[in-house]
Amino acid sequence: MNGHCLLEIKNLDAGYGAVPVLFGIDLSVCAGEIVALVGSNGAGKTTLLRTISRILPARGTLRFAGEDLLPMTPEATFSRGLVQVPEGRQLFGGMTVAENLLMGTYRRRDKDVAQSFEQVYALFPILKERRRQLAGNMSGGEQQMCAMARALMAHPRLLLIDEMSLGLAPVIVDQLLVVLQEIRAQGVTVLLVEQDVFAAFSIADRAYVMETGRIVREGPVATLADDPTVRDAYLGTAG
Template identity: 50%
Template sequence: MLKVTDLSVSYGHVEALRGVSIQVEQGQIVSIIGANGAGKSTLLRTISGLVKPLNGRVEFLGEPLPKKPNKIVAKGIVHVPEGRKTFSGLTIRDNLLVGGYLFKGKELEKDLQDQYKLFPILEERKNQYAGTLSGGEQQMLAVARGLMSRPKILLLDEPSMGLAPIIVNQIYDLIRQIRDSGITVLLVEQNARKALGICDYAYVLENGKINLSGAGDELLRSDAVRKAYLGG
């Protein structure tokens, strides 16, 4: 479904990604784990067209991606960024409508109701400003806003960052629901245990390069992964 081949990205003289290749099959949750600064967010930003690569290519459904981010969204790749990035001065409803900008009328209203079913707290507070929500509620809003664009694949960047463990569990339950609804998920996380526990396949990114890859449960049992990322 999504194929990244030999991708390299630099910020000035700093190499953020060096020859990265990954593959995401339809219906999977694929995780990218690694330490802060490993290049995980850069990988997602490059796939979604926000960063231009030096080398390599990204293919989606067998075709090269368009270069402009809005056209990439229209193809079905939607990026939920690190730090939520909700519009604090807009209501929850208006944040969701921004996410659904590709659609109009009854279609848009149906999408809105679908998100309220998946995230009941957002319907309860739909007229509340996004900036007044808790961190967990803002993360739910960010995911729901992404789903309003009807993604075929959802790119999630650090969805558990800064959240209490009980909220993290809720977010990961929602990720499973999203996958079960037919949407493929590419997940970037520092919380390696959670990411590996949920995914079909995973890649370990270190210093801009893929160091290990394998099934999530396989990497959970890996001594190298356990020592570096799981505290064991």
């Protein structure tokens, strides 16, 4: 692992009301990494992201850039640079692309957003072409690009991306994976939650495998890809 640990999670339990979902989660993301969190649908991946973003209560250790996140509100967490791209994009369909992007800046203290627009348009040229189009009228892939660009407008230190590939054609997923590597090169750390293990492993440095609310495997992607259990369950190549 390179750099200091930006996100530190130890022995974290969380759930919905009296229903426990996460059990003793240990996970870290260091500055400059792309870390993948993979597992089947219902494993608890989205619950973990919602917990990190402080939407759900939790017990244990949850620290970001050295600060204790547990007592923080979602707004305070967001303001510190921990920004989530939610599953299903959750754009404002009746607003234009540019208006959606502007929503990402609402907690920024600086008001010079012109440069940010140019930066995200450089990553996603189609959004510049479609900037006056209603977000709800775009394709799924374009909406995912818009959701990622909106998050980048917030100047994230850590980008949490939930099921980026869901419902998208492989060619679009490949384009987004390239963009994620460019985002990392620009200094943004990424935690990528994915059911598509092939996609996640193709760009991640390290990965965690989650099953029924627990981390069952972790390590460098190359090591996990050679793990017979992981290959059998997620890569379809038992060996």
